[in-house]
Amino acid sequence: MAAILSVQNLSKQYDGGFQALKNVNLDIDEGEILALLGPNGAGKTTLISIICGLVNPSSGTAKVGGFDVVGDYRQARSLIGLVPQEIALEPFQTVMDALRFTRGLFGKRNDPALLKSILEKLSLWDKKDAKTMELSGGMKRRVLIAKALCHEPRVLFLDEPTAGVDVELRKEMWDVVRQLKQDGVTIILTTHYIEEAEAIADRVGVIRSGELLLVEEKETLMQRMGQRQLRVELMQPLDGIPEALGHYDLDYDAETQALVYSYEANGERTGIASLFADLSKAGIILRDIETKQSSLEDIFVGLVEDKA
Amino acid sequence: MNFQAVRSIYSFEMARFFRTLSQSLISPVLSTSLYFIVFGAAIGSRIDEIDGVSYGAFIVPGLIMLSVLTQSISNASFGIYFPKFLGSIYELHTAPVSFIEIVLGYVGAAATKSALIGLVILGTAEFFVDFEILHWGAMLAFLALTCISFSLFGFIIGVWSKNFEQLQMVPLLVITPLVFLGGSFYSISMLPPFWQTVTLFNPVVYLISGFRWAFYGTADINIGISLMMIAVFMLICLAIIGWTFKTGYKIKT
Ligand SMILES: Nc1ncnc2c1ncn2[C@@H]1O[C@H](COP(=O)(O)OP(=O)(O)O)[C@@H](O)[C@H]1O
Numbered sequence: 363m364a365a366i367l368s369v370q371n372l373s374k375q376y377d378g379g380f381q382a383l384k385n386v387n388l389d390i391d392e393g394e395i396l397a398l399l400g401p402n403g404a405g406k407t408t409l410i411s412i413i414c415g416l417v418n419p420s421s422g423t424a425k426v427g428g429f430d431v432v433g434d435y436r437q438a439r440s441l442i443g444l445v446p447q448e449i450a451l452e453p454f455q456t457v458m459d460a461l462r463f464t465r466g467l468f469g470k471r472n473d474p475a476l477l478k479s480i481l482e483k484l485s486l487w488d489k490k491d492a493k494t495m496e497l498s499g500g501m502k503r504r505v506l507i508a509k510a511l512c513h514e515p516r517v518l519f520l521d522e523p524t525a526g527v528d529v530e531l532r533k534e535m536w537d538v539v540r541q542l543k544q545d546g547v548t549i550i551l552t553t554h555y556i557e558e559a560e561a562i563a564d565r566v567g568v569i570r571s572g573e574l575l576l577v578e579e580k581e582t583l584m585q586r587m588g589q590r591q592l593r594v595e596l597m598q599p600l601d602g603i604p605e606a607l608g609h610y611d612l613d614y615d616a617e618t619q620a621l622v623y624s625y626e627a628n629g630e631r632t633g634i635a636s637l638f639a640d641l642s643k644a645g646i647i648l649r650d651i652e653t654k655q656s657s658l659e660d661i662f663v664g665l666v667e668d669k670a
Numbered sequence: 671m672n673f674q675a676v677r678s679i680y681s682f683e684m685a686r687f688f689r690t691l692s693q694s695l696i697s698p699v700l701s702t703s704l705y706f707i708v709f710g711a712a713i714g715s716r717i718d719e720i721d722g723v724s725y726g727a728f729i730v731p732g733l734i735m736l737s738v739l740t741q742s743i744s745n746a747s748f749g750i751y752f753p754k755f756l757g758s759i760y761e762l763h764t765a766p767v768s769f770i771e772i773v774l775g776y777v778g779a780a781a782t783k784s785a786l787i788g789l790v791i792l793g794t795a796e797f798f799v800d801f802e803i804l805h806w807g808a809m810l811a812f813l814a815l816t817c818i819s820f821s822l823f824g825f826i827i828g829v830w831s832k833n834f835e836q837l838q839m840v841p842l843l844v845i846t847p848l849v850f851l852g853g854s855f856y857s858i859s860m861l862p863p864f865w866q867t868v869t870l871f872n873p874v875v876y877l878i879s880g881f882r883w884a885f886y887g888t889a890d891i892n893i894g895i896s897l898m899m900i901a902v903f904m905l906i907c908l909a910i911i912g913w914t915f916k917t918g919y920k921i922k923t
């Protein structure tokens with residue numbers, strides 16, 4: 363499939379001298395959902411701000427549908443919808459007026475049937491005459507999505523769509539995103555939640571300190587990220603790992619008197635049950651157990667080490 | 671050219687004006703009425719005619735200019751500053767619009783609003799004083815030129831302002847004194863020669879003088895020079911806007 367978005371050697375140095383993006387390269391296929399995963403300050407907003415026209419790049423290019431976002435900005439921007447990270451709406455405007463305004467900015471005539479279908483899809487139709495300041499936070503965010511969709515973009519950017527949103531709303535947002543994908547919209551969203559990337563993305567790009575460390579199919583990445591650790595604290599210290607347990611991926615931490623077992627959370631068999639059986643067979647008595655998912659930070663460390 | 675976008679911005683801005691119509695109109699109309707009562711009726715009855723025009727009628731053009739200038743600046747500066755303040759300006763940057771379309775939309779709307787206010791004040795003045803307008807065409811042209819150039823000026827202030835204080839500083843500290851000292855309430859020829867010369871550095875003098883010529887056919891300054899000065903002012907504003915656009919100063923990072 364042809365790339366609808368192509369980013370080449372993109373860098374951004376802000377006026378203060380801060381290097382927010384370092385030589386980013388990225389191709390996105392039409393119709394996919396790509397999650398840009400990275401901690402706060404990684405450069406996610408900077409990257410999509412350049413593509414959408416909010417920030418000027420220092421060097422490199424970005425093309426949408428073959429149009430350069432700087433040189434052919436009119437054609438490029440016509441294809442793009444942006445839902446910004448921060449909620450920013452004219453408080454006294456009604457939802458319907460807000461949509462009409464945006465559609466007009468994109469040079470398109472009012473299309474009541476289309477705006478109605480967008481509002482219905484986002485469960486906002488009954489709020490069409492409400493002033494935006496009268497809406498709840500979740501509704502405001504949906505108004506922003508509706509605004510981003512009302513000129514029928516082919517690529518939609520969602521900047522942290524679920525940051526600070528409760529679980530219920532997050533699920534709802536994911537449903538909206540899936541629905542949009544079915545309608546054929548290409549979606550790029552940023553997030554700092556692994557679970558979010560896991561839940562809705564087809565591919566995941568991992569970004570840190572302005573560098574795009576990798577872009578991979580979600581399944582591949584999740585296997586890498588799916589490492590879990592089981593810590594088993596023992597009543598008595600061990601001299602080393604007993605022979606009978608040699609075939610497990612075990613480490614012994616003498617300081618805390620604990621055995622650390624690493625396993626694939628997504629694997630068919632985790633091996634935990636047989637490990638416990640073998641521990642008791644070997645006469646080892648447990649005091650406490652704890653499991654831990656590798657954190658985003660662990661994964662970054664892993665990725666950086668892998669690259670080195 | 672994305673005319674639909676210009677229309678969208680223009681009608682959105684006009685909608686804000688009509689939504690707060692009473693506010694938008696009452697305050698300029700009220701303050702102008704007070705001027706007419708105090709200066710026109712109370713004090714004016716004791717002042718001689720100036721160039722054959724009664725004092726009450728003499729101050730009409732100046733009072734209209736006073737409102738039109740301040741309204742143009744505050745409407746245009748607020749129009750572009752408010753989305754910046756709210757953050758909703760992201761829409762202008764991500765839409766397929768150029769700076770020219772943005773300027774046309776915001777400045778066009780601000781100029782329309784202040785022209786409407788100017789005409790309403792003109793109508794209000796009819797209640798207080800008798801006057802005839804000699805050159806209707808010139809009067810409307812002067813009004814339009816003033817509204818457009820000072821809306822451009824206001825737009826620049828709105829783009830450059832970092833907070834609400836800066837937004838209000840220029841109209842308050844610069845425009846009001848210039849208008850008061852620009853011959854709204856007196857003829858330049860009434861000043862001692864030294865102050866007459868100083869006054870010539872005040873751009874508002876040319877506006878008011880020209881505007882008054884359109885009303886009564888008499889002016890402190892040649893009408894051609896007045897027109898030239900306002901054209902120069904407009905060109906300067908356009909040049910600053912063009913430069914702002916080119917460098918992206920204060921608009922984009
Ligand atoms: N306008 C700006 N001027 C200077 N530095 C900025 C600006 N915007 C963002 N930054 C810096 O660039 C880095 C990346 O920011 P951002 O792209 O917002 O990250 P993210 O969206 O991943 O949290 C941060 O360190 C931030 O402080």
Ligand SMILES: [Mg+2]
Pocket residue numbers: 406407408447521522
């Ligand atoms: Mg961000």
